[in-house]
Amino acid sequence: MWFSKTQKEVLEELNVNPAVGLTSKEAETRLERYGPNKLKGKPKKSLVSLFFAQLNDMLIYVLLSAAAITMIIGEFVDAIIILLVVILNALIGVVQEYKAEKAIEALQKMTTPKSLVRRDGEIKEISSEQIVPGDIVIIDAGRFIPADLRLIESVNLQIEESALTGESVPTDKDANALYKDPKTPIGDQSNMAFMSTLATYGRGEGVVVGTAMNTEIGKIAKILDEDTEQMTPLQKRLEELGKTLGFIAIGICILIFAISLFQKRDLFEMFLTAISLAVAAIPEGLAAIVAIVLALGVTKMSKINAIVKKLPAVETLGAVNIICSDKTGTLTQNKMTVVKYYTFNNLKEVSSTETSIVASKDETELIKTLVLCSDATYENGEGTGDPTEIALIGFGNKYNLIKGELNSKNKRVAENPFDSDRKLMSTLNEEGNGYRVHTKGAIDNILKISSHALINGKIVPLTEEVRFAYLKAAEEMSNNALRVLGAAFKDTDKILAPGEMEKDLTVIGIVGMIDPPRFEVKDSIREAKRAGITPVMITGDHQNTAVAIAKELEIAESIEQSITGSEIDEMSDEEFAEKINNYKVFARVSPEHKVKIVKAFKSQGNIVSMTGDGVNDAPSLKNADIGVAMGITGTDVSKGASDMILTDDNFTTIVHAIEEGRNIYNNIKKFVIFLLSCNLGEVLTVFASILFFWPVPLLPTQILWINLITDSLPAIALGIDPGDKDVMKKKPRNPKESFFAQGAGIRAIIGGTLIGLLTLAAFYFGLSEYGYTLGSTHIPEDVLTYARTMSFVVLAGSQLFYSLSIRHSTKSILQIGLLSNMYLIGAIIVGFILQFGVISIPVLAKAFNVHNLSLGDWGLVMVFALIPLIVNEIIKSFMRLKENEE
Structure with a gap:
């Protein structure tokens, strides 16, 4: 704890004479021992490692397994489609995360390029990377501190440490201070100076006690360097979902083989069927759709001044x-501002918006003294110098007491600079045919050197009653966490030495300032x-x-x-x-x-x-x-x-971003439930046909088409659904909450069951038109193709229509507006056009083993397709009635 040791103890421990500094030879030896004064960081991740990191996900493992199996059985088109989905998902993640880890690199840039040190008895300017423990560093205003220092000399030294401590005002430094408490906060260690902070006033010297990673900045770098990556709630939910779907797919395959053995079916045919069921159970487009929706969310949030660097962060906000x-x-x-001022028996607040305010004589003298007794500048909203003095000049501007104009009329001829022991600063300025001393500082110190007070434009003796009034006003300001400064003046007919200025002053008043909200x-x-x-x-x-x-x-x-x-x-x-x-x-x-x-x-x-x-x-x-x-x-x-x-550095933007994050999560939940409902319908259709020894109504290629094309377009449209206006009237969701909470699971089961039963019903009607039933044997291939076409269209159509009902868990499609999401309407129209194209275009019809339908059958399949939507809307109406009763 260097701050708890005396200067002598520190210098002896580091074996250095402050008058001479280190020798060049000793500095080289220490540089070899301690290394360069440069922050270290982990090696950057390559693009390849970033890419493979995106694949470390259970859902991706399941997809890769499905791709491998489909390739083994010769379904190369299906395998390629699945692999494209996986690669797309990984590329989106890589692009978003490529620039994410810049913290250590930025810290390295903050180290000072050049520093003044005393070596071999001379002051030299060297690269900050060459600084070693024991070096004597020279500090003056405007220089960054190159390493952690124990101060050995300080003259009115102030260091701006807000980036390290969070304090708005530069810290007064005192080389002679000593702190025995080992838990003394960094902001209170006035005998220390820290790497990458900025000296704003005065001068000093310090001995280097820590370089590179052994500095306070280095400690931060070590923390940033730790591997603290954790999965977001969405990633956890998707991983759980991936595991569940993976186990379901494996379970289905095992069950199919068990049934096949019992029914004495052809095992190879059942292997293909099992694969089709596994494909049906897994929503292949889910990973890519999540990535696309999050990427679109990132773009949307950038328009409300929130730049999101990592895709999952969008959802986590919710x-x-x-x-x-x-x-x-x-x-x-982050701008000190005068908010109150007091002249005798007159406490006023400073307007945050009003300008050109008319002040009384006492108030004018108070402001004039504070402005003239300042070294800072403040013009056009930009200030340089001590933040407290910038605040005082800004205070003067509100009352048309402009520093430049006052300086030209009242030229400064002498000064007594601020001193941390006196806690005062004084200037001597021309005033009419004579001179006036202007003093600012701690009010109790000002009262000690004052003999008079300015009250109602008159100079009167400073009585105990008046003194008490000033101290009471100052105490009230301090209790409200305001930084208090007093002001006083004295007229004279000659130029005074600094030591003569601060005697027999006339106290004017005090101001209270703070960094306002x-x-x-x-x-x-x-x-x-x-x-x-x-x-x-x-x-x-x-x-x-x-x-x-x-x-x-x-x-x-x-x-x-x-x-x-x-x-x-x-x-x-x-x-x-x-x-x-x-x-x-x-x-x-x-x-x-x-x-x-x-x-x-x-x-x-x-x-x-x-x-x-x-x-x-x-x-x-x-x-x-x-x-x-x-x-x-x-x-x-x-x-x-x-x-x-x-x-825009605006706290309000965080709240807006959280609102956007909530809506994005709700949208992700919508399309996950939608996709799972659709996939459940597919599983139910295929599984029921096997269980009851019926022909399989859907082929693996048809299932894959629906999962990747027909389902994906409405899913993406649901992912960018307009936000719920009431989303910020609800409590944050429980991060452990499942996708299936609040009845979503039941809705998915009902919707999936309806879709599956209606798909089987369409298959049944397709066979019955040619005089066959589900239990018939030796069904001709063209009849089977026609019936499969009907089930294929009903499956796709019911899912497309059902997406309209998924937009809200209780509100009807009329309440939220049928046309309020035109992307979804467009997705449904495009979905039907694609479905019609697959059936009507000979090349595609042959690839997917489908047949064109008669006009009457098109009408039948459309009626079937609308039923899940209608049933779900009826269920929601009962839910609304129940909510109203409660």
Whole structure:
């Protein structure tokens, strides 16, 4: 713990004289021992390995087995079609994931190219990769810190650490500070400077105590490097479905052979029949359709400013019930802003929208002093310098007290720079025929050096009563988590030395500032809560500040719902996981804490989304079910570790993305139930014919055609069905919920049974037209072909019509709008055209063993095809009646 050791102890342990630094020879020796100051990462996955990773799925194994068997029995066309489906599915996955793992690469880019060090008694500029433990690094404003340092000198040094700690304001550094508590948070270690943070003010020196992977940034890199890939809820459901279908296919084959032996049928013929049943049981197009629908979902979400990097993440969004959000830049504007100011007995709030505000004399003097006593710039919405000073200049702009104009009228002639011990800054500016001292800083320090106060335009003696009023106003602002600054002035007729400026001042007032919430976030949080989603704030900022923002945004109600990183460390993982749901605000946390929080929520069965923009957010983004990075303010590291990027940095977009994710999952569920209903109908048709010793009504080629073409088009159309308007009025679904929950399984069985029975009925009518029955022997081949054609058309037609009824589990097709999904209407029309083409075009008719039908039989098969749709609509009407009664 370098922060708990004195400068002398650190220098002795690292064996270096700060006045001379390391010798070049010693630096070379240490470079060989410790290696270059460069972050390491896992080797990139090749395109080939990415491709084969897509094949590691039970459903794919089943399809590959089916392809192998069909090839063995000489059905090469079927085998090629199945293999094309598998390859298409894998290619879609590779394209989406190729650019996903960029976190370590981005971290490497963040290392500083050049740094100032003292070696051989001289200051040299070297590549940051050559820095070693023991090097003395020179720090000045504007330079990135090249490694983790224990400061040995600091003069008004401030370092911006928001990417690492989440704090909005640069941290004051003090080389002489000492911290004995080993659990001191990174944000409180004022005697340390960390790799890839930025010095914004002052100067300093530090001795390198950690390089490369041994830095705080390196710790984050190690976490990102861990293999934390987990299956999404959709992937788990599909894997379970694949296993189930695989076992069903094997079971059917075994059962067929058992029946065949009992019935003394031809075993080779039954082997072919078993294959056709296995083909019927497996929806060959399912994997490809899921990938296509998710890809279309990705495109749709990009239009609402959400870039999804991994296909399954689209669906996972729909199950999210916890949004863990970083505070700075995500919930807040990442811009310090003056929100209140106080002159004696006059407390006012600053309008967030109003400009050109007229101020009283006391208010004008307060603002004027704060603006003139600042070194930052702020023009056209862009600022440079200390964020606090930028806020003060922005404050002045609202009251037409523009810094440039004030500087030209009141030229600065001397100054006493800010000092962390004094906590004050003073400037001496021309004022009329004389000069005026302008001082800003901690109000208690200002009151100590003031003898008068400005009240109602008059300078009066500073009494205890007036002093108490200022302190009380400051305390109230602090209690609301505002950062408080006081202002004072003094007129003089001569140029004063810095040491003479801060005496006998006239106190004017105070201002309170904060990084305010984003305007639109509050409504989004309310919408999320209505949808059963719990918003949670995780930040490296102070507890009071975090809770104040959380209260304003209605994330938390009291400080009891918050916990700090040091308090988390006192709990075991089990105890923390048990209490995790009691907390809505996590303050003063490190990157390791963020990961621990995400894991604790996940251990309670939650689906967790984590939002963030800093380097410190990257590990938790990677560990969350859905990591969401900010596209504008986000670092490359956070974007690389995330699953989704918000191009507008808007929390509201997350809620919209969740809504889209819910609808996409519902659509996937629709077409899975649709495909399984269709396949159940096929299995029932073939299995019943074998069980009762009837001729088989469908050939393997016909089943494959229906599965890959006729079924797939409506399935894709169902996958892009317009969203349910009421989807965000419901609670998030249980991630363990089956595809068949909420009656979906029963609907699939009813629909499949109807389709199967009607297909058999059509086969029966086709035979009866020529005087044969299902039990007849020696049926002529042309009669069998005609009857199979009728069952083929009924099977395809009933499935096409049935897709209309699948669009909603309870609403009728008229309630949701018959023409509200024109893609589905188009799919049904195209499906019938293709089906008619297969029967009518001689070449295709011969390939599929079908025959053209008479006009009367076309009418009969259309009536049969409509029955499953009509029955399902009747069932839904009874379900609606039951819902209304409840």
